[in-house]
Structure formats: structure tokens, C-alpha cells
Amino acid sequence: MLRSVKGFICRPLKLDHGYALHMAAKDCFSSVVSQDVQTPAEKPRAIFYTNESDPIKTFQEACVMVRKPALELFTYLKNSNFAHPVVRYVIYGERGTGKTMTLCHVVHFCARQGWLVLHIPDAHLWVKNCKELMQSSYNKERLDQPLQASFWLRNFRTTNEHFLKEIKTQQKYVWGKRDSTEQGRPLGEVVEQGLTRVKNASDAVGVVLKEIKQQCCLGSFRVLVAVDGVNALWGRTTLKKEDKSPVSPEELTLVYNLRKMVMNNWSGGAVVTTLSQTGSLFKPSSAHLPHELLGKEGFDALDPFVPILVPNYTEREFESCYHYYLHCRWLQHEKARTEDGKEELRFLSGCNPWQLERLSAPL
Amino acid sequence: MAAPTAAGLCPRLRAWLPRLTQVRWSRYNPSFLEPEVNKELYQKPFNELSEEEKEKQELKAVHPIKAAPPSISSSVFSDPMISKFTNMMMKDGNKVLARSLMAQTLENIKRKQLEKYHRAPDDEKERVECNPYVIFHQALKNCQPIIGLSNITRGGKTYQVPVPLKDNRKRFLAMKWLITECRENKHRRTLMPEKLSEELIQAFNNEGPIIKKKHVLHKMAEANRAYAHFRWW
Numbered sequence: 001m002l003r004s005v006k007g008f009i010c011r012p013l014k015l016d017h018g019y020a021l022h023m024a025a026k027d028c029f030s031s032v033v034s035q036d037v038q039t040p041a042e043k044p045r046a047i048f049y050t051n052e053s054d055p056i057k058t059f060q061e062a063c064v065m066v067r068k069p070a071l072e073l074f075t076y077l078k079n080s081n082f083a084h085p086v087v088r089y090v091i092y093g094e095r096g097t098g099k100t101m102t103l104c105h106v107v108h109f110c111a112r113q114g115w116l117v118l119h120i121p122d123a124h125l126w127v128k129n130c131k132e133l134m135q136s137s138y139n140k141e142r143l144d145q146p147l148q149a150s151f152w153l154r155n156f157r158t159t160n161e162h163f164l165k166e167i168k169t170q171q172k173y174v175w176g177k178r179d180s181t182e183q184g185r186p187l188g189e190v191v192e193q194g195l196t197r198v199k200n201a202s203d204a205v206g207v208v209l210k211e212i213k214q215q216c217c218l219g220s221f222r223v224l225v226a227v228d229g230v231n232a233l234w235g236r237t238t239l240k241k242e243d244k245s246p247v248s249p250e251e252l253t254l255v256y257n258l259r260k261m262v263m264n265n266w267s268g269g270a271v272v273t274t275l276s277q278t279g280s281l282f283k284p285s286s287a288h289l290p291h292e293l294l295g296k297e298g299f300d301a302l303d304p305f306v307p308i309l310v311p312n313y314t315e316r317e318f319e320s321c322y323h324y325y326l327h328c329r330w331l332q333h334e335k336a337r338t339e340d341g342k343e344e345l346r347f348l349s350g351c352n353p354w355q356l357e358r359l360s361a362p363l
Numbered sequence: 364m365a366a367p368t369a370a371g372l373c374p375r376l377r378a379w380l381p382r383l384t385q386v387r388w389s390r391y392n393p394s395f396l397e398p399e400v401n402k403e404l405y406q407k408p409f410n411e412l413s414e415e416e417k418e419k420q421e422l423k424a425v426h427p428i429k430a431a432p433p434s435i436s437s438s439v440f441s442d443p444m445i446s447k448f449t450n451m452m453m454k455d456g457n458k459v460l461a462r463s464l465m466a467q468t469l470e471n472i473k474r475k476q477l478e479k480y481h482r483a484p485d486d487e488k489e490r491v492e493c494n495p496y497v498i499f500h501q502a503l504k505n506c507q508p509i510i511g512l513s514n515i516t517r518g519g520k521t522y523q524v525p526v527p528l529k530d531n532r533k534r535f536l537a538m539k540w541l542i543t544e545c546r547e548n549k550h551r552r553t554l555m556p557e558k559l560s561e562e563l564i565q566a567f568n569n570e571g572p573i574i575k576k577k578h579v580l581h582k583m584a585e586a587n588r589a590y591a592h593f594r595w596w
Binding site for chain 1: 438439440465466467469470473474477478480481493494495496
């Protein structure tokens with residue numbers, strides 16, 4: 001079960017090189033998670049590519065600091081009534097304060113307890129830099145994203161293997177002239193179908209989300225929907241159709257289906273989301289409050305939600321982060337061990353986790 | 364020092380110009396003193412200062428002080444060698460980029476060495492050096508040539524004469540070789556920090572192309588030992 005020892009410390013994510021690093025840290029997180037829930041430890045690890053900033057490669061371990069926002073979320077999740085409609089939690093805060101790590105901590109907690117985890121590492125990746133956009137076969141107005149959908153399906157399959165055998169489809173799905181999934185087949189077949197026929201991957205994602213939503217109200221399993229950068233679902237995209245007209249988010253199948261999942265018209269789980277300005281499109285860098293990042297449409301869609309603020313490090317948290325870096329040999333400079341060095345780090349970073357990590361990287 | 368050219372002036376004004384002018388000179392009045400950047404000196408109470416330091420403090424009360432250059436910092440983590448190297452890596456005055464490349468290089472060195480540390484068996488763990496600054500300084504020291512070659516013309520022919528090098532020249536040559544090696548002999552897609560960290564670790568272990576270049580220079584100097592008497596300084 002979750003170890004609530006305060007000495008357990010975190011390395012916040014590096015957000016400077018790009019959001020793919022979020023993905024890697026979260027991918028390696030999912031691998032840590034799945035090691036606890038399932039026994040084969042090597043299999044999940046082999047699938048996720050190791051990025052240069054992978055803490056498992058450098059320190060042979062990946063740790064999270066236990067902080068107040070995460071503990072708050074755990075009490076809420078433990079005391080929530082799963083017969084009521086699902087509660088939405090929005091984690092917000094300034095840049096680099098640890099929102100994504102809090103989300104990862106919650107994902108780890110729920111996976112340890114045996115929930116089904118639908119983790120979208122970065123929703124911003126679905127609304128920008130998409131190489132292949134195809135017209136959806138299911139609905140002529142919508143657009144499919146085969147690459148992103150198949151990537152997500154692969155990660156979903158690795159993290160939730162045993163659920164895929166238990167959940168059965170409740171209706172027949174026809175994928176094409178020759179492919180179809182009968183009623184009562186395990187959900188794993190839908191995922192396989194999405195992975196083998198990449199053209200149907202987005203529709204497979206939609207089917208998976210729909211089935212999980214319908215069946216979790218019955219109460220046999222709990223579902224955690226963890227979305228990082230939920231403000232991407234209601235913003236603008238940088239994608240363009242073939243006639244150069246801009247694409248709005250609801251025209252993307254993945255975004256459309258995810259929006260339905262984040263609604264509070266189902267029960268038996270929780271929805272924990274994070275706002276992120278770093279990957280967001282057309283938002284000023286000073287915007288960090290929910291109203292500014294979500295916009296009117298997003299706020300109305302997510303309303304009512306429980307906001308959770310993640311502040312900068314307190315004195316105690318800064319101390320523990322500093323001592324962890326010393327312990328795992330990350331701070332190598334001789335002067336970094338002195339009081340002067342510590343005070344200088346504290347002043348220069350302003351107790352911001354991201355700044356502290358950036359400063360201590362070359363030291 | 365350089366000789367000024369006065370191409371457009373009339374002969375009377377040309378006679379007024381001095382024969383040699385200083386190229387690098389300071390506009391400060393000679394009475395201006397250098398600034399003191401060392402924090403520890405200011406934290407010592409007055410009684411503990413030695414005689415000359417007390418005199419210096421009194422002088423400072425009377426004389427004006429020069430402005431501190433932006434490259435000096437009172438941070439405990441600042442290192443003059445690293446600053447010099449960063450300046451040499453800088454192109455078109457883009458210090459921000461040069462500094463970030465240097466930070467990434469040091470980080471890469473640290474990561475590679477930490478990986479090696481964790482992979483090594485317990486008795487060898489002590490020998491793996493993880494401090495990127497130690498590796499940087501040692502690598503530079505290993506790359507410094509001891510003896511250099513200088514061109515001297517005698518009787519129409521130019522000879523390569525072995526010549527002792529000053530400390531500054533040695534440091535400059537080591538840094539210059541390191542940077543040119545990393546800029547030229549790398550694949551188009553590899554980034555500078557990656558290549559630099561690789562070269563620094565190799566130089567730390569006394570292997571790699573820069574150490575070879577140093578040995579080639581030493582061998583040339585050894586081969587031209589006969590002309591050493593041409594040197595007059």
C-alpha cells in the first residue's frame with residue numbers, strides 16, 4: 001500500500017526540452033505502477049523508450065515527494081461515495097510547481113489499489129503537431145489521429161492488462177467489411193483491433209471509453225480518469241484540414257470521446273485532471289488559473305469541480321528535496337554541500353521545484 | 364601596441380600623432396581601484412583583518428572604485444575556467460545559448476558517470492568520478508601541451524622551432540582544440556553537449572583525438588629539436 005513516509009522525495013519534471021519528456025517520465029511511471037500491480041516486471045519496462053532524463057536510468061529508482069495536495073486528494077478519494085456521480089478534481093498552480101507529479105502520484109495510488117486507470121499523459125499532444133489526420137469512417141465530419149490513438153492504446157494495454165480480459169463488450173462493433181467484434185468478447189480484442197488496423201485506432205479508443213463508462217456504474221471495478229493538460233480539450237488546435245481551414249477540438253475523434261469521459265454523468269470512479277500552460281496553445285504564459293486556461297466553454301463543461309492548488313516548495317519540502325539530491329549524488333559541486341550553496345540555491349530557485357531542478361542539473 | 368595610420372590627414376597633423384598607440388587600454392583615471400568581489404572579506408569583523416587589509420579598506424574610503432565587469436560573479440558556484448570556456452564557445456555574442464550548452468554538457472557528463480557508478484561493482488564504485496567540474500578541469504589539464512612550435516625565418520627559410528609555452532597559451536590551446544574538435548568532427552545530427560561530454564570524458568581518461576593531437580605536437584617538437592638554438596627568448 002502507499003507509504004506515507006515524508007522522507008520519500010521527488011524529482012520534478014523538466015519542462016524545458018519539450019513535453020515529450022513529460023511522456024517519458026510518465027511512461028516510466030506507468031512502468032513502475034504496473035510492476036506493483038502485475039508480476040512480470042521486465043515486460044512493461046521494455047515497451048517504454050528510455051529518454052535521456054529518465055530517472056530510472058540515472059538513479060536506478062524513480063521517487064515522488066509526498067506533498068499536501070496529493071494527500072488531500074487521497075483523503076477525498078478514500079471518502080468518496082461511488083454511488084454518486086463522479087467528482088472532478090482540477091489540479092492547478094504556477095508553472096513548475098508539481099501538478100503533473102501530483103497527478104502521477106494519484107495514478108500510482110489508484111493503480112496500487114487495483115483501479116482501472118485511464119491516463120492521458122498530455123492532452124496537448126492530441127491537438128498539435130499531428131502528422132496524419134484522416135477523415136473518420138464513423139462520422140464524416142470528424143477527423144481521426146491514428147498515430148496518437150495507437151500509441152495511447154499500446155500504453156493502455158500495458159497498464160491495464162488484467163482488466164482487458166474481464167470487461168466484455170456489450171454490443172457488436174463493425175470495423176469494416178470483414179472485421180467486427182461480437183457482443184460479449186473481451187475488451188482486449190477491441191484494443192488488438194485498434195493496434196493491428198491503425199486506421200480504426202481512434203474509433204477503438206472511443207469504443208473502449210464508452211464500454212468502460214457503461215460498465216463501471218455497475219460497481220465491479222473503479223475507474224480513474226487522469227488527464228494532464230485538460231485545457232487542451234477546450235482550447236484551439238494548430239491543426240489544419242486539407243483546405244487549410246483550422247480544426248476545432250470537437251472535430252477530433254479522440255478529443256470528442258475524451259470530453260464525454262470527463263463529464264459527470266457516470267459513477268463509480270473519479271476524474272483527476274491537471275491544467276497546464278506549458279504545452280497550451282494561444283494562452284499567455286502568465287495564465288495559470290482555471291478560468292483563464294479553460295476558457296468559458298471548458299469551465300462550464302468542468303463545473304462543478306474541486307480545485308486543488310499546488311504551491312511552491314515549503315521550507316521543509318525544499319530541505320528534503322535538497323537532501324535527496326545530495327543523497328542520490330545529483331548535486332556534485334563541492335560548494336553545493338555548504339550552507340552558502342544551499343542558501344544560494346534557495347534564493348535563485350525561489351523554492352520553485354522546476355527552477356531548482358534546472359539549477360541543480362549542471363551542479 | 365599598434366602603429367596608427369593617418370591616411371587622410373595633412374603632414375603637419377600626421378607629425379602630431381604618436382608612433383605607437385595602445386590597442387587595449389582603459390579610460391579609467393589611475394586613481395580608480397579594482398572592486399572586491401570576495402564575499403568572505405566583507406563578512407570578517409574589522410578587528411580580525413590584517414595590517415595590509417586594513418590599509419586597503421582605508422584607501423577605499425578615499426578613492427573611487429571601478430565598475431565590476433559582468434563576467435565576475437560572487438556566486439559560490441562560479442568558476443573562471445568554465446566562464447572562459449563558455450566565452451570561447453560563444454558565437455555572435457549569444458552568451459545565453461553558450462551558457463545553456465555548457466550546463467547541458469556538465470549535466471550529460473554527470474549522468475554518464477552516474478550510470479557508470481551504478482553499474483560498477485562495489486569495490487570499484489569509489490574510483491568512478493562523478494563530479495563534472497573535476498572531470499572538466501582534469502581533462503583540460505590533460506589536453507594542455509607542454510611545448511609548442513613557433514615559426515622563425517632564417518636565411519629565407521621558415522623553420523618550426525620548439526618553444527616553451529606560457530600557462531595562458533597552454534590553457535587557450537587546450538580549450539581551442541576541444542571546441543574545434545567538437546564543432547567539426549561530429550555527425551550533423553549530434554548535439555554539441557553530447558559530443559563535448561564524450562570528448563571531455565575521453566580526455567579525462569587520457570584517450571581520444573585531442574590527446575592524440577597533443578602527442579603529435581610533442582613529437583613534432585621532439586623531431587625539430589635541432590633548431591631549438593634558433594630561439595632567442
